[in-house]
Amino acid sequence: MLRIIAWIAGILGGILLLLLVLLLLLLLVLLILLLPRVRVEVDKIPAHPLRLVLGYGIVRIPILPRPKKGKEPREKPEPPPKKAEKPKEKKKPPFSLKGGDIGDAICLALDLLLDLKDRLVIHRLRVKVLIAAGDAAKTGILLGRSAAMTGMILPILEQNFVISDFAIDVDGDFQAEEPATRAAVGVTVSLRPIHLPLLLLKYARRIFALVRALLSGRKKAEGPVTDGENPVNDTKKENVT
Numbered sequence: 001m002l003r004i005i006a007w008i009a010g011i012l013g014g015i016l017l018l019l020l021v022l023l024l025l026l027l028l029v030l031l032i033l034l035l036p037r038v039r040v041e042v043d044k045i046p047a048h049p050l051r052l053v054l055g056y057g058i059v060r061i062p063i064l065p066r067p068k069k070g071k072e073p074r075e076k077p078e079p080p081p082k083k084a085e086k087p088k089e090k091k092k093p094p095f096s097l098k099g100g101d102i103g104d105a106i107c108l109a110l111d112l113l114l115d116l117k118d119r120l121v122i123h124r125l126r127v128k129v130l131i132a133a134g135d136a137a138k139t140g141i142l143l144g145r146s147a148a149m150t151g152m153i154l155p156i157l158e159q160n161f162v163i164s165d166f167a168i169d170v171d172g173d174f175q176a177e178e179p180a181t182r183a184a185v186g187v188t189v190s191l192r193p194i195h196l197p198l199l200l201l202k203y204a205r206r207i208f209a210l211v212r213a214l215l216s217g218r219k220k221a222e223g224p225v226t227d228g229e230n231p232v233n234d235t236k237k238e239n240v241t
Helices: 002-034 099-115 136-160 195-202 204-222
Strands: 038-044 051-056 059-064 121-131 165-172 182-191
Touching: 099 136, 099 195, 099 204, 121 136, 136 165, 195 204
Parallel strands: 121 165
Antiparallel strands: 038 051, 038 182, 051 059, 121 182
Protein backbone atom coordinates (compact mmCIF):
# COMPACT_ATOMS: atom_id res chain seq x y z
CA MET A 1 0.00 0.00 0.00
CA LEU A 2 2.75 2.43 0.92
CA ARG A 3 4.55 1.58 -2.32
CA ILE A 4 1.43 2.45 -4.34
CA ILE A 5 1.06 5.75 -2.50
CA ALA A 6 4.75 6.51 -3.16
CA TRP A 7 4.29 5.78 -6.88
CA ILE A 8 1.24 8.04 -7.05
CA ALA A 9 3.07 10.81 -5.18
CA GLY A 10 6.06 10.45 -7.52
CA ILE A 11 3.86 10.65 -10.61
CA LEU A 12 2.03 13.72 -9.28
CA GLY A 13 5.35 15.34 -8.36
CA GLY A 14 6.72 14.69 -11.85
CA ILE A 15 3.62 16.18 -13.43
CA LEU A 16 3.87 19.28 -11.22
CA LEU A 17 7.57 19.63 -12.03
CA LEU A 18 6.84 19.35 -15.76
CA LEU A 19 4.10 21.98 -15.48
CA LEU A 20 6.48 24.26 -13.58
CA VAL A 21 9.16 23.91 -16.30
CA LEU A 22 6.59 24.63 -19.02
CA LEU A 23 5.37 27.66 -17.09
CA LEU A 24 8.92 28.98 -16.75
CA LEU A 25 9.55 28.47 -20.48
CA LEU A 26 6.31 30.29 -21.27
CA LEU A 27 7.29 33.19 -19.02
CA LEU A 28 10.73 33.31 -20.67
CA VAL A 29 9.18 33.44 -24.14
CA LEU A 30 6.79 36.19 -23.06
CA LEU A 31 9.68 38.10 -21.49
CA ILE A 32 11.66 37.87 -24.74
CA LEU A 33 8.68 39.01 -26.80
CA LEU A 34 7.78 41.88 -24.47
CA LEU A 35 11.34 42.90 -23.60
CA PRO A 36 11.99 46.52 -24.57
CA ARG A 37 14.40 47.08 -27.42
CA VAL A 38 17.77 48.73 -27.04
CA ARG A 39 17.78 51.79 -29.27
CA VAL A 40 20.97 53.33 -30.65
CA GLU A 41 21.08 56.75 -32.28
CA VAL A 42 24.26 57.94 -34.02
CA ASP A 43 24.71 61.30 -35.76
CA LYS A 44 27.86 62.81 -37.24
CA ILE A 45 27.81 66.14 -39.02
CA PRO A 46 30.95 67.87 -40.36
CA ALA A 47 32.45 70.35 -37.89
CA HIS A 48 30.31 68.88 -35.08
CA PRO A 49 31.19 66.21 -32.49
CA LEU A 50 29.84 62.70 -32.72
CA ARG A 51 26.41 62.28 -31.10
CA LEU A 52 25.60 58.91 -29.55
CA VAL A 53 22.41 58.20 -27.59
CA LEU A 54 21.41 54.86 -26.07
CA GLY A 55 17.82 54.09 -25.18
CA TYR A 56 16.01 51.31 -23.39
CA GLY A 57 12.25 51.55 -23.43
CA ILE A 58 11.37 55.16 -22.63
CA VAL A 59 14.80 55.89 -21.13
CA ARG A 60 17.29 57.90 -23.21
CA ILE A 61 20.93 58.16 -22.11
CA PRO A 62 23.25 60.54 -24.03
CA ILE A 63 26.73 59.02 -24.26
CA LEU A 64 28.49 61.47 -26.61
CA PRO A 65 29.34 64.29 -26.55
CA ARG A 66 30.04 64.31 -22.85
CA PRO A 67 28.57 67.31 -21.01
CA LYS A 68 31.16 69.86 -19.97
CA LYS A 69 31.46 70.45 -16.26
CA GLY A 70 31.03 74.09 -15.34
CA LYS A 71 34.05 75.53 -13.56
CA GLU A 72 34.55 78.95 -12.09
CA PRO A 73 36.93 81.06 -14.16
CA ARG A 74 40.34 81.46 -12.57
CA GLU A 75 43.03 84.01 -13.16
CA LYS A 76 45.41 82.73 -15.75
CA PRO A 77 49.08 82.74 -14.71
CA GLU A 78 51.55 84.63 -16.83
CA PRO A 79 52.69 82.49 -19.74
CA PRO A 80 56.30 81.26 -19.59
CA PRO A 81 58.76 82.55 -22.20
CA LYS A 82 58.25 80.89 -25.53
CA LYS A 83 60.74 78.27 -26.60
CA ALA A 84 61.84 77.53 -30.11
CA GLU A 85 58.97 75.77 -31.77
CA LYS A 86 59.69 72.34 -33.14
CA PRO A 87 58.39 71.45 -36.57
CA LYS A 88 54.99 69.84 -36.31
CA GLU A 89 54.83 66.21 -37.24
CA LYS A 90 52.11 65.06 -39.57
CA LYS A 91 49.33 63.21 -37.83
CA LYS A 92 49.25 59.61 -38.76
CA PRO A 93 45.99 57.80 -39.38
CA PRO A 94 44.73 55.91 -36.30
CA PHE A 95 43.95 52.85 -38.38
CA SER A 96 44.97 51.47 -41.72
CA LEU A 97 43.12 48.90 -43.79
CA LYS A 98 44.25 47.12 -46.91
CA GLY A 99 41.94 46.44 -49.79
CA GLY A 100 41.36 42.85 -48.68
CA ASP A 101 40.58 43.96 -45.14
CA ILE A 102 38.01 46.45 -46.42
CA GLY A 103 36.34 43.66 -48.39
CA ASP A 104 36.30 41.45 -45.28
CA ALA A 105 34.75 44.28 -43.25
CA ILE A 106 32.01 44.80 -45.86
CA CYS A 107 31.26 41.06 -46.05
CA LEU A 108 31.10 40.85 -42.26
CA ALA A 109 28.71 43.81 -42.10
CA LEU A 110 26.47 42.27 -44.76
CA ASP A 111 26.42 38.88 -43.00
CA LEU A 112 25.48 40.59 -39.73
CA LEU A 113 22.66 42.47 -41.44
CA LEU A 114 21.31 39.32 -43.07
CA ASP A 115 21.43 37.45 -39.76
CA LEU A 116 19.54 40.30 -38.09
CA LYS A 117 16.96 40.91 -40.79
CA ASP A 118 14.14 39.54 -38.58
CA ARG A 119 15.47 41.05 -35.35
CA LEU A 120 17.02 44.41 -36.16
CA VAL A 121 14.82 47.40 -36.92
CA ILE A 122 16.41 50.27 -38.86
CA HIS A 123 14.35 53.36 -38.15
CA ARG A 124 16.62 55.87 -39.87
CA LEU A 125 19.56 55.65 -42.25
CA ARG A 126 20.75 58.87 -43.87
CA VAL A 127 24.21 59.17 -45.43
CA LYS A 128 25.50 62.11 -47.45
CA VAL A 129 29.10 62.07 -48.70
CA LEU A 130 30.96 64.65 -50.76
CA ILE A 131 34.26 63.24 -52.04
CA ALA A 132 37.10 65.65 -52.79
CA ALA A 133 40.56 64.14 -53.38
CA GLY A 134 42.24 67.35 -54.58
CA ASP A 135 42.55 65.94 -58.08
CA ALA A 136 39.73 65.40 -60.58
CA ALA A 137 41.02 61.97 -61.69
CA LYS A 138 41.45 60.65 -58.15
CA THR A 139 38.06 62.05 -57.18
CA GLY A 140 36.47 60.21 -60.10
CA ILE A 141 38.15 56.92 -59.12
CA LEU A 142 37.01 57.23 -55.49
CA LEU A 143 33.51 58.21 -56.60
CA GLY A 144 33.32 55.15 -58.86
CA ARG A 145 34.41 52.83 -56.06
CA SER A 146 31.91 54.40 -53.67
CA ALA A 147 29.13 54.02 -56.24
CA ALA A 148 30.00 50.33 -56.73
CA MET A 149 29.97 49.74 -52.97
CA THR A 150 26.65 51.57 -52.61
CA GLY A 151 25.16 49.57 -55.47
CA MET A 152 26.11 46.35 -53.69
CA ILE A 153 24.71 47.34 -50.27
CA LEU A 154 21.51 49.15 -51.27
CA PRO A 155 19.65 46.12 -52.75
CA ILE A 156 20.37 44.07 -49.61
CA LEU A 157 18.98 46.80 -47.37
CA GLU A 158 15.91 47.37 -49.52
CA GLN A 159 15.07 43.64 -49.77
CA ASN A 160 15.52 42.77 -46.09
CA PHE A 161 14.58 45.90 -44.15
CA VAL A 162 11.76 48.42 -44.14
CA ILE A 163 13.42 51.76 -43.36
CA SER A 164 11.03 54.65 -42.80
CA ASP A 165 13.71 57.35 -43.17
CA PHE A 166 16.20 56.23 -45.83
CA ALA A 167 18.52 58.28 -48.04
CA ILE A 168 22.07 57.70 -49.35
CA ASP A 169 23.73 60.36 -51.48
CA VAL A 170 27.34 60.19 -52.72
CA ASP A 171 28.74 62.98 -54.88
CA GLY A 172 32.14 64.32 -55.91
CA ASP A 173 33.72 67.76 -55.85
CA PHE A 174 35.96 67.78 -58.93
CA GLN A 175 36.97 71.43 -58.55
CA ALA A 176 38.47 71.16 -55.07
CA GLU A 177 42.20 71.85 -55.03
CA GLU A 178 42.84 70.09 -51.70
CA PRO A 179 41.51 66.81 -50.24
CA ALA A 180 38.42 67.66 -48.20
CA THR A 181 35.99 64.75 -48.15
CA ARG A 182 32.95 65.49 -45.97
CA ALA A 183 30.33 63.05 -44.71
CA ALA A 184 27.12 63.39 -42.72
CA VAL A 185 25.70 60.22 -41.19
CA GLY A 186 22.52 59.62 -39.20
CA VAL A 187 21.54 56.13 -38.03
CA THR A 188 18.86 54.90 -35.62
CA VAL A 189 18.46 51.17 -34.96
CA SER A 190 16.83 49.05 -32.27
CA LEU A 191 17.41 45.46 -31.17
CA ARG A 192 16.34 43.28 -28.28
CA PRO A 193 19.40 42.76 -26.06
CA ILE A 194 19.00 38.98 -25.87
CA HIS A 195 19.98 38.61 -29.55
CA LEU A 196 23.24 40.54 -29.32
CA PRO A 197 25.38 38.09 -27.24
CA LEU A 198 24.40 35.17 -29.48
CA LEU A 199 25.35 37.15 -32.58
CA LEU A 200 28.70 38.23 -31.11
CA LEU A 201 29.52 34.63 -30.22
CA LYS A 202 28.70 33.48 -33.74
CA TYR A 203 30.94 36.06 -35.42
CA ALA A 204 33.56 36.45 -32.67
CA ARG A 205 36.39 34.93 -34.73
CA ARG A 206 35.79 37.20 -37.74
CA ILE A 207 35.39 40.28 -35.55
CA PHE A 208 38.66 39.59 -33.71
CA ALA A 209 40.44 38.98 -37.02
CA LEU A 210 39.24 42.35 -38.31
CA VAL A 211 40.32 44.08 -35.08
CA ARG A 212 43.78 42.50 -35.35
CA ALA A 213 44.02 43.74 -38.95
CA LEU A 214 43.13 47.26 -37.77
CA LEU A 215 45.72 47.19 -34.99
CA SER A 216 48.46 45.76 -37.18
CA GLY A 217 47.70 48.37 -39.84
CA ARG A 218 48.00 51.08 -37.21
CA LYS A 219 51.41 49.83 -36.07
CA LYS A 220 52.66 49.74 -39.67
CA ALA A 221 51.34 53.27 -40.24
CA GLU A 222 53.28 54.55 -37.22
CA GLY A 223 56.57 53.33 -38.73
CA PRO A 224 59.91 52.92 -36.93
CA VAL A 225 60.82 55.00 -33.90
CA THR A 226 63.02 57.90 -34.95
CA ASP A 227 65.37 60.27 -33.16
CA GLY A 228 65.23 63.49 -35.12
CA GLU A 229 65.71 62.54 -38.74
CA ASN A 230 67.69 59.31 -38.30
CA PRO A 231 66.08 56.06 -37.14
CA VAL A 232 67.18 54.74 -33.77
CA ASN A 233 69.32 51.62 -34.17
CA ASP A 234 70.52 49.33 -31.43
CA THR A 235 73.87 48.72 -33.17
CA LYS A 236 76.63 51.25 -32.67
CA LYS A 237 78.03 53.15 -35.60
CA GLU A 238 81.53 52.19 -36.60
CA ASN A 239 84.17 54.90 -36.57
CA VAL A 240 85.38 55.88 -40.00
CA THR A 241 89.14 55.70 -40.15
